[in-house]
Amino acid sequence: MTERADPSDNQKRERLVTLRPMAPIVPPVNVSGHALMVVIAIMSFLCSMTLGAVTMVQEKAEAWQGDVSREITIQVKPDDGVDMEAALTEVKTIALSFPGTLTAEIVDRASTARLLEPWLGEGFDMDELPVPRLVIVTIDEAAPPDFAAIRQDLAERVPSATLDDHRAWANRLISMARITVLIGVGILSLMFATTMLTVIFATRGAMAGNRHIVEVLHFVGAETSFIAAEFQKRFLLIGLKGAAFGGSVAALGFLLLGAWQSNSMATALNDQVTALFGRFTLSGAGYFGIVGIVVLISAMTAVTTRLTVTRTIREIDRQRADPSLAEIG
DSSP, X not given: OOOOOOHHHHHHHHHHXXXXXXXXXXXXXXXXXXXXXXXXXXXXXHHHHHHHHHHHHHHXXXXXXXXXXXXXXXXXXXXXXXXXXXXXXXXXXXXXXXXXXXXXXXXXXXXXXHHHHHXXXXXXXXXXXXXXXXXXXXXXXXXXXXXHHHHHHHHHHOTTEXXXXXXXXXXXXXXXXXXXXXXXXXXXXXXXXXXXXXXXXXXXXXXXXXXXXXXXXXXXXXXXXXXXXXXXXXXXXXXXXXXXXXXXXXXXXXXXXXXXXXXXXXXXXXHHHHHHHOOOOOOHHHHHHHHHHHHXXXXXXXXXXXXXXXXXXHXXXXXXXXXXXXXXX
């Protein structure tokens, strides 16, 4: 006769099982996991800073190009027998007579003197120097005027006036911006490739310390997809924390630099930094790119972990099939 189990004993065992805390299959983050998190944070920070710098250069170049293409300059040189004020008025009238010109503004004597102060100093007498005067003309970018016709009309009516459409500056600016962006993209690509390799080696190193766990789970019958998914979840969290920290520090750095420049205007240090690096103003596209880097590095860490676990299980299966491989290992 079979002995019947006491219902009270079954209830006690069920109560003990429910009270016992369920330990995670993958152990908590250890030393190698913390090291991997630090590596991911550093590389994410560097990639975010590089992306932000490339984005700022691109946006500044587009803004400069737009400013240059919206204006042309007509320069009137002083000459014997030339009434400068009358010549400037005549130039303004000629410019506005052509379709495609929106406005024309004569740069007055005070503004001209301020433009020359960095080179000639303050308090110089403009009448003692042959200082040319300028007329700034705003044009319609969609339908610009006929520059050749304007030059011809100026040559006939105001021979001392010359037109500068800034095409040479615009071409140089476009070339410089393209080269700078290409260099930045190249640096970003190298940084991202370095990040990928670093994450791969660091993840494999961390997985090597957990190989015994993979072996035990595999021996008791756990499927490869289940084991890989458990490790992938753990290392995805590690990658997300590290990448989010590095990206957040980079975004905070851009915010603090922009706030510092805004609050320290007209200072020697700010002027020097602005002259060398420009304004540290990152647009929404730049911050969106930083978020993209965080997501990409986190996903790369998770995929690398899954591939590493799958490869480890295959090695275990090969060693079980051929014991001599285990002895060599």
